[in-house]
Amino acid sequence: MLYLLTSFALGIVAGFFLPFSIPITLGKYLSVAVLAALDSILGGGKAVFRKRFNISLFVSGFVSNTFLAFLLTYIGDRLGVELYLAAIITFGVRIFQNLSILRVYFFQRFSTDHQQGFSKPPLE
Amino acid sequence: MRKKIKDWILFLSLGCFALGILIAFQFKGQEKQGFPLAAYRSIDLIQMLQNSQKQNITLETQISKLRTHLAEYEISRTQKGNLTHELGKELERARMEAGMIAVKGPGIEVVLNDSIQKPKPGEGDYFYLVHDVDLTELTNELWAAGAEAISINNERIIADSPIRCVGPTILVNTFHVSPPYIVKAIGDPDTLDTALKMQGGFLDAMQISTAHGVTIKISRKKRLIIPAFGGTLTFHYALPAFNSKRVRSSLRGG
Numbered sequence: 553m554l555y556l557l558t559s560f561a562l563g564i565v566a567g568f569f570l571p572f573s574i575p576i577t578l579g580k581y582l583s584v585a586v587l588a589a590l591d592s593i594l595g596g597g598k599a600v601f602r603k604r605f606n607i608s609l610f611v612s613g614f615v616s617n618t619f620l621a622f623l624l625t626y627i628g629d630r631l632g633v634e635l636y637l638a639a640i641i642t643f644g645v646r647i648f649q650n651l652s653i654l655r656v657y658f659f660q661r662f663s664t665d666h667q668q669g670f671s672k673p674p675l676e
Numbered sequence: 677m678r679k680k681i682k683d684w685i686l687f688l689s690l691g692c693f694a695l696g697i698l699i700a701f702q703f704k705g706q707e708k709q710g711f712p713l714a715a716y717r718s719i720d721l722i723q724m725l726q727n728s729q730k731q732n733i734t735l736e737t738q739i740s741k742l743r744t745h746l747a748e749y750e751i752s753r754t755q756k757g758n759l760t761h762e763l764g765k766e767l768e769r770a771r772m773e774a775g776m777i778a779v780k781g782p783g784i785e786v787v788l789n790d791s792i793q794k795p796k797p798g799e800g801d802y803f804y805l806v807h808d809v810d811l812t813e814l815t816n817e818l819w820a821a822g823a824e825a826i827s828i829n830n831e832r833i834i835a836d837s838p839i840r841c842v843g844p845t846i847l848v849n850t851f852h853v854s855p856p857y858i859v860k861a862i863g864d865p866d867t868l869d870t871a872l873k874m875q876g877g878f879l880d881a882m883q884i885s886t887a888h889g890v891t892i893k894i895s896r897k898k899r900l901i902i903p904a905f906g907g908t909l910t911f912h913y914a915l916p917a918f919n920s921k922r923v924r925s926s927l928r929g930g
Binding site: 557592597600607610614 | 683684685687688689690691692693694695696697698699700701702703704705
């Protein structure tokens, strides 16, 4: 957990100090990318708790989610339809679902037994 | 087992790093863009408007101060000779015609206010409000009836004054005026008054609005003061064309 927070903070610092920035017109893409990344991370966290974490699945999910979101945004821009909303809604729903599942795992882990940690197979 | 934990930490950390960069970029982009006006709350907008209006007022006092200085210089110069005295007189007259001098005299005062009634459901609010066209019609009528100076909410109407709807307010010259609209006109009070009450005239045209609660009060005044035009006149495109043969022939031809 600490690792994740530190690298997140490092990322923010790096982003602010990087000499280039993304033009405003691509802001839509950026916000979709932010949501895709958040979704992938929460999904990965869930998989970790379920002991089903798989690197190739995680990476491919990250990339394909982002790519599809970009594609939808692009097509939407071309068609004049706000298609990127579809991506935002999907990611938003998934983020909240994953977060609630993670929360359940957290409470299970910390309230019942501290010792066993990951070795105890979670419910579901 | 151990290796697997390391793996997920590594990759999730990488993901978090990417997320951090993206969020930072998003923030940077927003900052650069600045927040659009529509994102401000109306309270902030009111504050901004008030600030700029205050600024306007200080600048206008500056203009009037400079004008009085100018007038003083002219007076001191006109006292030197007869010819310049004549020129000074002419200048004064031109100023008065242009609306650059505050004037006083008899006239009428028309007070227009929006209706206090609420529009019925399914009904637009058009006839419940005083519109820019109403004010232009009114000033037009007053000019036609021989008004010599007109002001709306103490904003002098001059030759190129716009009267135009801007959101909920009406733009007069460079000022946004809001109801009640007090229109003052200097001229023969009887003529002005009857001109507005003429059949098919201004009051008749406003009948639908007054029926919906818009109030129009006309009062004759023995003494009105109408302020000078507060802004500046600038000519970027127009140049004086003197009364030469070419001008005359081109006017005739056109």
